[in-house]
Amino acid sequence: MLRVHFSAEDLLDVTFAAEPLPLVELCLALVAGQRTDEPAVFGRWRYRLAREFPAPARPLLELLRPDGDNPGFLEPLVPDFEAALDAVREAGRGLADEELARAVSRSRGGGDPGGWLRALWGQEREAWALLDGALRAAHETVIAPRWGGIRRSFRADVAWRARLLAGHGIKAALASTHPRARWRGTAFEVPGPPHFEAGGPDGRGLGGRGLVLMPSAFWTGRPLLAGLPGGSHVLLYPALTPLPLVAPDGAEGSLDALLGRTRAAVLHRLTDRRTTSELARDLGISLPSVSEHTRTLRAAGLITTERDGKAVLHAATGLGVDLLRSGG
Structure with missing residues (x-):
């Protein structure tokens, strides 16, 4: 269940992201490639992705799982690709042990399940070089050739939903992000895993720090909520027009x-x-x-x-x- 508690101040501070972000879209593309839902839309795209997916990028599949509940350090909200890679490395210096245990428990099996992940969390240079190469290879193959379509999907969604917000209000705009989305008082809810709750029933909500709405051309599941270091949040949801239909x-x-x-x-x-x-x-x-x-x-x-x-x-x-x- 996703549950977000809003105060009156929070509802006045909902904005749209300015543009799609390369590593966010990359991670969600690799997640979408592992999912099995919406085969009519993503089936052929998944087949092509499986055929063209570069071998150096395969370590990413140990980190990115089909439910989209990915390690946050891989998805910096940075619009420039090279700067985003720097942000990944910087955030990686502070990875916590509990995050490692969770990542290893979700990783694929093999001769040494989670061995590369332990080296990554241990700040071993070779492991981080492998991650950098994997991100670059995946971006070059999966995202760069399709960036124009990703941007068109993003802009069309923001334009349509901004009109919905202007005509019917923020509750209608948020409810439109998923067929099962609903409001219970001032709490926005969407059933389905993974569980994430922000704010609280005591009326404090998100603390007035803001919520950024970000459509994704690849994500097909329930909206995802990510907390940012400054205390604000990002709600990531499926764009109206997914990439295969652009x-x-x-x-x-x-x-x-x-x-x-x-x-x-x-x-x-x-x-x-x-x-x-x-x-x-x-x-x-x-x-x-x-x-x-x-x-x-x-x-x-x-x-x-x-x-x-x-x-x-x-x-x-x-x-x-x-x-x-x-x-x-």
């Missing part, structure tokens, strides 16, 4: 015929606010061409445009996001 090109699908390929690509990118210059750079088109496409989309009620100093910012409206969900 089109290879952000402008593929029936929207091409409706809007035209370039204009559909503009609308896809505006699930996150972007300037005219950013759109021109991302799509490789001229500024006048961007202005023409945004003018047409704005007239149709699919985007909004506002000025921020010298910059002109565009973003998809609720109608635009609904069109993307139904046609993209």
Whole structure:
């Protein structure tokens, strides 16, 4: 059971993550590869992952198990991959013995079950070099080639759920993260393992330190809650569009015929606010061409445009996001 107790102050401090994070998505991708649920969506993807999974990355499977209850040090909330690897090594200096016992109890069998894990917890250089190589190999094969799709999945979810939050409130937005999610008073609950409870029934809730919502293109299970060193929390949940269902090109699908390929690509990118210059750079088109496409989309009620100093910012409206969900 996941149970999160909210105070009134906590409910006013729920935000969305700014972007997907490479090691978080990597760990959840390797977890998704070991799960057996949602075969219609992830079945072919799992088959391809099993075939292409690099041998140097296999030690990670001793740490990452199908329930997603992974060692926290492997999933730093850092957007740059190299900086995230540094954060893993830094956090690894403080691994506790009880974490080792738990990791070994969950590891796969073999000639020396948990032997590599004990070397890792013992700060042996060779073990940490093996971990670094495993993370790099897995990232290069599993995440880097699919990063564009991961970002599109993330942005589309945040855009849709932010609209839900604005129209129906934070309780509806949180309840939408899982079919079995429910509210009991000011406690948010989702049945299913692993058990995690934050806050308490005494009204203190999360202590007013905030909750960050983070959709994942790979995670398929019950939302997961992670505590951060500063006292705040992250709620990680399945994105509306999992990676296997994300089109290879952000402008593929029936929207091409409706809007035209370039204009559909503009609308896809505006699930996150972007300037005219950013759109021109991302799509490789001229500024006048961007202005023409945004003018047409704005007239149709699919985007909004506002000025921020010298910059002109565009973003998809609720109608635009609904069109993307139904046609993209």
